[in-house]
Amino acid sequence: QPQSTGPSAGGVAPPSTPPSQQPGTQAPRAEQAERRFTPVTDQRLRNPEPRNWLMYRRTYDGQGYSPLDQINTNNVQDLVPAWSFSTGVNEGHQAPPIVNDGIMYITTPQAQVIALDAKTGDLLWRYKRQLPEDLTQLHPTNRGVALYGDRLFVATVDCFLVALDAKTGKEIWAEQVEDYQKGHYMTLAPLVAGGKVMVGGSGGEYGVRGYVAGYDPDSGKQAWRTFMIPGPGEPGHETWQKGWETGGGSIWITGHYDPELNLAYWGTGNAAPWMGDARPGDNLYTTSVVALNPNDGKIRGHHQYHHNDSWDWDEVSAPLLIDVQRDGRTIKALVHPGRNGYLWTLERGQEGIRFVSGVPYVNQDVFTGIDPKTGRPSYNEARKPRLDAKVDFCPSLWGGKDWPPAAYSPRTRLLFVPANENLCGALTGIRMDYVPGQLFLTAGIEDIALSVRPGATHIGELQAWDIANNRKVWSHKFEKSQLWGPVMATGGDLVFMGGTNDRYFRAFDAKDGRVLWQVRTNSGVTGVPSSYEVDGTQYIAVQSGWGVDAQRMQDALANADPANYKRDVPQGGVVWVYALRQRTQPQPQRR
Numbered sequence: 001q002p003q004s005t006g007p008s009a010g011g012v013a014p015p016s017t018p019p020s021q022q023p024g025t026q027a028p029r030a031e032q033a034e035r036r037f038t039p040v041t042d043q044r045l046r047n048p049e050p051r052n053w054l055m056y057r058r059t060y061d062g063q064g065y066s067p068l069d070q071i072n073t074n075n076v077q078d079l080v081p082a083w084s085f086s087t088g089v090n091e092g093h094q095a096p097p098i099v100n101d102g103i104m105y106i107t108t109p110q111a112q113v114i115a116l117d118a119k120t121g122d123l124l125w126r127y128k129r130q131l132p133e134d135l136t137q138l139h140p141t142n143r144g145v146a147l148y149g150d151r152l153f154v155a156t157v158d159c160f161l162v163a164l165d166a167k168t169g170k171e172i173w174a175e176q177v178e179d180y181q182k183g184h185y186m187t188l189a190p191l192v193a194g195g196k197v198m199v200g201g202s203g204g205e206y207g208v209r210g211y212v213a214g215y216d217p218d219s220g221k222q223a224w225r226t227f228m229i230p231g232p233g234e235p236g237h238e239t240w241q242k243g244w245e246t247g248g249g250s251i252w253i254t255g256h257y258d259p260e261l262n263l264a265y266w267g268t269g270n271a272a273p274w275m276g277d278a279r280p281g282d283n284l285y286t287t288s289v290v291a292l293n294p295n296d297g298k299i300r301g302h303h304q305y306h307h308n309d310s311w312d313w314d315e316v317s318a319p320l321l322i323d324v325q326r327d328g329r330t331i332k333a334l335v336h337p338g339r340n341g342y343l344w345t346l347e348r349g350q351e352g353i354r355f356v357s358g359v360p361y362v363n364q365d366v367f368t369g370i371d372p373k374t375g376r377p378s379y380n381e382a383r384k385p386r387l388d389a390k391v392d393f394c395p396s397l398w399g400g401k402d403w404p405p406a407a408y409s410p411r412t413r414l415l416f417v418p419a420n421e422n423l424c425g426a427l428t429g430i431r432m433d434y435v436p437g438q439l440f441l442t443a444g445i446e447d448i449a450l451s452v453r454p455g456a457t458h459i460g461e462l463q464a465w466d467i468a469n470n471r472k473v474w475s476h477k478f479e480k481s482q483l484w485g486p487v488m489a490t491g492g493d494l495v496f497m498g499g500t501n502d503r504y505f506r507a508f509d510a511k512d513g514r515v516l517w518q519v520r521t522n523s524g525v526t527g528v529p530s531s532y533e534v535d536g537t538q539y540i541a542v543q544s545g546w547g548v549d550a551q552r553m554q555d556a557l558a559n560a561d562p563a564n565y566k567r568d569v570p571q572g573g574v575v576w577v578y579a580l581r582q583r584t585q586p587q588p589q590r591r
């Protein structure tokens with residue numbers, strides 16, 4: 001059974017003295033959390049205080065931007081660890097430290113939730129979920145919690161949505177969303193908007209039919225479920241000649257939300273199985289952005305980035321909601337650096353989603369052109385994977401960028417994209433029947449081959465784009481490393497990112513891309529960074545803990561180029577919190 005544990009249980013080293021007897025501690029820590037917890041209202045989610053980071057990307061527009069500026073380009077060299085916390089868990093740590101008025105919530109693989117004092121690093125409580133023994137985990141990770149009222153919500157790898165009391169970590173309800181034995185799982189942070197807790201499900205590699213579901217935060221009852229593959233009689237169903245029941249379009253990254261339009265924008269995954277000729281047609285709404293009304297789940301618009309996907313190019317990263325200046329007017333835009341290697345700008349509105357522009361941001365040899373009106377790409381068919389053949393294409397199946405989110409700074413008006421350049425891949429199409437709960441790929445997952453373009457000197461590349469003019473302004477290149485680093489921009493004109501295989505976490509100058517600060521962590525950093533303020537001090541927080549597909553790519557690179565890519569990146573999850581040197585806690589005086 002799921003359990004919630006106090007600070008002395010749950011696989012962490014118990015404190016030598018009970019918390020209530022520790023010096024300076026008046027009450028057990030869970031009670032302290034209760035005393036201080038500020039309820040999370042719709043108003044606060046729409047307009048969060050600068051000191052807090054209340055949701056996956058901090059704000060509904062998905063910009064990943066903190067307005068805090070105490071740490072800035074002049075003093076970032078003085079950033080030192082304030083505290084750290086070892087999670088005791090291996091594999092990919094990807095969740096942002098979510099902070100509400102001095103209380104931090106992180107998640108780890110296996111959907112553990114840990115509450116910490118954001119100033120001191122004291123453990124407040126830990127929630128551990130008992131996972132079924134027969135659970136296979138293709139992507140053993142979790143991308144964080146959603147807060148609402150005095151509850152928090154977490155989506156689990158055995159496909160439950162769980163509500164916890166944010167003050168104590170006690171489980172309030174746990175609802176089964178889908179059956180893990182049929183290949184369904186969840187890795188994303190839920191999105192709370194319009195009074196609903198929304199989740200989507202993973203399982204594209206198992207031939208699931210993707211969906212977004214809305215839940216009532218009080219009762220845990222499902223209010224609606226909208227499938228990303230339309231069924232018979234629904235618009236879009238005609239884009240499937242066969243295979244819609246197992247057509248993919250899974251959702252594994254949190255959507256963004258426009259409160260004025262009352263629409264949530266979700267990115268959808270690859271079509272299943274991988275080979276497009278196994279399911280002729282455009283295959284709506286796979287590899288798309290879909291606009292949903294959170295009240296009823298009805299689809300109010302979509303745009304498909306590329307049709308009949310054959311490259312495993314999930315377009316699950318939700319587009320960033322940005323006001324973009326184009327041709328003398330302000331466009332309420334959706335901006336999406338796609339896994340397909342193109343940077344897409346779309347216009348959002350009550351009537352739907354309109355194509356504006358699409359330009360490549362990495363080397364891409366598949367698209368031969370883009371329809372200027374609709375944005376529909378045309379393909380070089382020789383570069384489209386198919387059954388009974390081996391096909392090479394660029395970028396690789398992990399795309400120009402995979403899930404690590406881009407960030408936007410409204411101060412510099414630049415979009416920061418964690419890209420992988422010069423990386424190509426090959427897929428060999430094999431015939432396969434669907435068996436519930438088993439991989440349904442029409443390719444061998446062990447045969448995924450990567451190649452670095454001849455003569456290329458780098459792969460990872462942090463790019464800054466002036467999106468008004470579709471112009472790359474600067475880029476920072478990483479030799480001998482891929483990039484799996486979620487990006488955060490701040491009001492101090494800094495860009496924070498890890499993501500390289502050398503364990504560094506770095507701060508870049510937002511204006512020119514110079515590295516101003518870097519620190520070595522325990523493992524590779526694939527966590528979403530966040531920033532917050534407590535008692536007048538700004539902190540930068542991130543989880544280090546390498547794994548999942550960052551490691552799969554490392555293995556594939558080590559196969560392709562053993563001289564330059566070693567297999568080993570150390571494992572293990574740690575939350576790191578940094579502050580300016582003079583602001584960290586005073587050290588004990590020697591007597």
Ligand SMILES: O=C(O)c1cc(C(=O)O)c2c(n1)C(=O)C(=O)c1cc(C(=O)O)[nH]c1-2
Nearest residue numbers: 139187202203204205250252269548549550
């Ligand atoms: O199709 C899916 O349902 C699905 C799910 C996930 C996931 O839930 O993490 C990934 C992918 N696909 C995927 O294609 C992918 O490259 C990927 C990388 C990662 C990761 O955690 O690094 N997850 C996933």
